[in-house]
Amino acid sequence: MYGVDEEPTAEVVLTLAKHLEGVWSRAHVQWSQADTYYNRTYDVWPQTGVAKNRSFYRPSTPTNIIDHAVDNQLAIMPRFHREPVGRDKDTEERSGKIENWLVAAFTEMSLLEPSLIWKQVGKFLTLYGYASVKGPLLVKPHMPVRRSGEQAPEFDLRMERYEDDKNSIIPFRLSAIHPAQILLPPLDMRPTWGIEHTNMYAYDIEALVARKRGKRAPAGTFAYDKEQPFRVHQVTQYWSVEWHSVVVEGELLYNERNAWGYIPFTHGYAGYGMETTDSDAFDPAELAVGMLNSSMDSIKAQAQARSAQQNALILAAYRKRATRNEPVEMAEQLAQSDILHYEPGDMWWEEIPNLPNSIFQTDLLVDQDIEHGTYARNLAGQPTPGVTTVGQEAMQRTSANRKFISTMVQMDRMATIVASNLLRLLTINDETITVHGISLSPKDIAGDYNIQAQFKAVDPILALQARELGLRERAVGAKSLARYWREDSELEDVAGERKELMKERIRQHPAYINAAGIEIAKEMGLDALVDELMAAQPPDRDPGSNGPLRQPISPDAPVLPGQPRVKIPPQGV
Secondary structure (H helix, E strand, O other): OOOOOOOOOHHHHHHHHHHHHHHHHHHHHHHHHHHHHHOOOOOOOOOOHHHHHOOOOOOOHHHHHHHHHHHHHOOOOOEEEOOOOOOOHHHHHHHHHHHHHHHHHHHHHHHOOOOOHHHHHHHHHHHHOEEEEEEEEEOOOOOOOOOOOOOHHHHHHHHHHHHHHHHHOOOEEEEOOOHHHEEOOOOOOOOOEEEEEEEEEHHHHHHHHHHHHOOOOOOOOOOOOOOOOOOEEEEEEEEEOOEEEEEEOOEEEEEEEOOOOOOOEEEEEOOOOOOOOOOOOOOHHHOOOOOOHHHHHHHHHHHHHHHHHHHHHHHHHOOOEEEOOOHHHHHHHHHHOOOOOOOOOOEEEOOOOOOOOHHHHHHHHHHHHHHHHOOOHHHHOOOOOOOOOHHHHHHHHHHHHHHHHHHHHHHHHHHHHHHHHHHHHHHHHOOOEEEOOEEEOHHHHOOOOOOEEEOOOOOHHHHHHHHHHHHHHHHOOOOOHHHHHHHOOOOOOHHHHHHHHHHHHHHOOHHHHHHHHHHHHHHOOOHHHHHHHHHOOOOOOOOOOOOOOOOOOOOOOOOOOOOOOOOOOOOOO
C-alpha cells in the first residue's frame, strides 16, 4: 500500500492512523476507566435498581496511591553519564561538560512545559502502565519579515526581540504528551513511524501554513476564517524517519522531509501487565496495565464500606422523628419553635440498628488487599506496625520498592533515547547552544551520541543505605571515587566536583598558602614581610638529585618560613 520512502498522501496517513487506533482501542478504554478512579468519579454502586440512589463516599485512596508513588519513589530529573573515549584530559572534560549541559537542557525544557515532564511521565506509567514522550523538537524563533508600510523603528524593535529570544531561549522542546494522543507500533520500542492526534486553533494552523509557505509549497489549502480564529480543528500528524505530514480534517496540509533521522517520540511500559496465553493476536492493553488495575474491585469495596459507615454515622447523629400525628403540623411547629406539643407516645426517635464489628474488620481487610495490590504503606511515609529499627525499615522499603524497578528502568531507557537524540539534534542544528552558562557545540559532541540516563531512587532511607554501602566499598578499595559519586551519591556534576576537590587540595599545599600570603601582605602594605617571604624561598632541587622536590607548585610561589614541605602526589592517584 505504501512504502516508507514514498511521499505520503492524506489517504495513507488516515489509513495508518485508523489501523493504530484499532490496535490501541482496548487500551484506551482501560485508561479511561483508570481515569475515573484517579479522579474519583467511578460508580460506587451499580447504576441500576435501588442501589443507584444510595448515598456514597469515595475515599482519596486511588489518587493518593498514584501521587505518593510518583512523589516518593520516582525522580523527576535524570542524571547522565558519558563514558570518556580514551584517557586524555580533554576527552574527560568534554564528557563532563556534555553531562552538565544535558542536565541544564532537560531542566530548561521541563520549565517550558505546564508540568514537570518526567513527573508526568512517571504518573502516566503508574496510572496507565504506559507513557510516551514527544521530542526533542527543534523550535527556533522565526525571523521577522518587514510588513507592508512598517517603519524602521518598529521593525528594528521586533528584530531586537527576535535576537533576544534566539540567544536566551533554548530552541529544543520536550513534552510528556498524553499517551492517548500518540499512536506508535506497540512492540517497536524504538519506533520509526507514528501518528499524533491533536486539536489546534484555526489561527495557529494559519500561522503554521504561513511559515511553511516560504520553504515549501503546502500540498493543500486551509480555509482560514478571520472571524473564527479560535475554531478548533482536528489535526493528524504522521512522522517517519523520512517524512513529516500534517492532515487537517481529512485534507493534506503539507509534507516535508524529516532531516533529523529519528521520529520525535519514544514510549515505554511500566511492567505491571503481561501477554495472556490464549491471545489470538497481540493486544497492547495486556501490557499497558496500570498499578490500580488489580485493585479496582478492592477500591470500590472500600468506597462501599466507607459509604455504609458514613451513612450509619449520619443517621445516628441526625436521627429522624416519627409521629402518629399529622407530619405537616409537626413540621410547622418545628419551623416556629423547638418546642413541640404532643401527647406521650405520639412521637419517638427513629431507631438505628447497631452495626456489627465485622463491618469494620472487613474494611481493614479491604485496606490490606489494596496495599498488597499496590505498594506498602511505609513508602507513603506511614509507619509499618511492628517495625522499630532503621534496619528493619530499610528491609521493608527495599522489598516494597521492587514494585517500581521496571518503571524506573523504562524511564531510564526513554530518557537515554531522548538525550541521545538531543545531542544528534544539536549537531544537525550546527550551532553552539548555551544553557545555564554551559556552552555545547557539535565539535564537543564529535559525532558520538552515546549517553546513559538514570533516575535515582528518591527514597531517603534507601539513599542513605546506598551511600553507606558505597563508602564501605570505597574504604576497602572495591570502588573508585568517581564511581561512588556517580552511583551512590546525590552528586550530579562529577567532573566539576573532581575539579573542585583538586582545587581544595591545592589550596592546602604550603606553596599555595605562601603565594596567597604574599598577595595579602602586598595588599596590606607589609613590604618588609613580603621581602622576608620572598627571600625565604628555597632553591630548586639540583639536577640528578634523589631528594624530595623543593620547587613549589608554581615557580613563583614562595614557602613560608617554618612550613613543612608536602610532597605532591603523582597526577591521577
